[in-house]
Amino acid sequence: MENITEMLKGVLEGCVLEIISRGETYGYEITQHLRDLGFTDVVEGTVYTITIRLEKNNLVNIEKKKSTVGPPRKFYTLTEAGREQLDLFWEKWGFVTNKLEELKTKEMKRR
């Protein structure tokens, strides 16, 4: 899908939180997951800025581990605040999708 960049704003961070919540993972792997999901144009730099942001906001714990196939990986897990943020994300997402569905299907109130 082309040019969904703007639509991903405020969404990608939630996706990353969700992916981390499924189990300890690291930046490069998160990127792969997102690409597998269908967001094929997401690049490592984007995910990196997101993980840095999560880190700054204390939404993730970090553990550095060696890899046998490359440089060391920074593994992330959610903090309690991260889990709350994730819940909040899905709540907001539900709200927005409801409203959009409503807009798409319902008659418009004429004023």
Add this chain to the structure above:
Amino acid sequence: MENITEMLKGVLEGCVLEIISRGETYGYEITQHLRDLGFTDVVEGTVYTITIRLEKNNLVNIEKKKSTVGPPRKFYTLTEAGREQLDLFWEKWGFVTNKLEELKTKEMKRR
């Protein structure tokens, strides 16, 4: 709903297109519609920047009409390109919502 600003990026423009597609309307009224929909924090300035953008991209036609209750209104209707853009918007939106739903509900492929 609080702080959904970022999530609205790339979405609001589509909403405005959809609203215009339902019939000739103007900036102030579009703002009211969005607020009625539930996006209560949307302000006129935001809608203004969107309509200006639509105008620049030739997605809307403009007709100025006098009002009996205030200054003249700028009425918008979709151009052919605008209608195409709207279709594209819903297509993108469908794609993103599908992917998010998938992420939310499905098991994660472990690599």
Add this chain to the structure above:
DNA sequence: ACTGGTATATAGTATTACAGAGTAGATGCA
């Protein structure tokens, strides 16, 4: 030594919604 895959890091840019304020027309009321 070279190449390719893995992996983190960073500077700069474009897009977009929002905050906040201004301008202006019409109406109603004191």
Add this chain to the structure above:
DNA sequence: TGCATCTACTCTGTAATACTATATACCAGT
């Protein structure tokens, strides 16, 4: 007349975010 109150468009600046492009580094196989 003067003032407040809607209505309605306009404008400037700012913050947040994803992307581009690049750099750095580690390891394995040839």
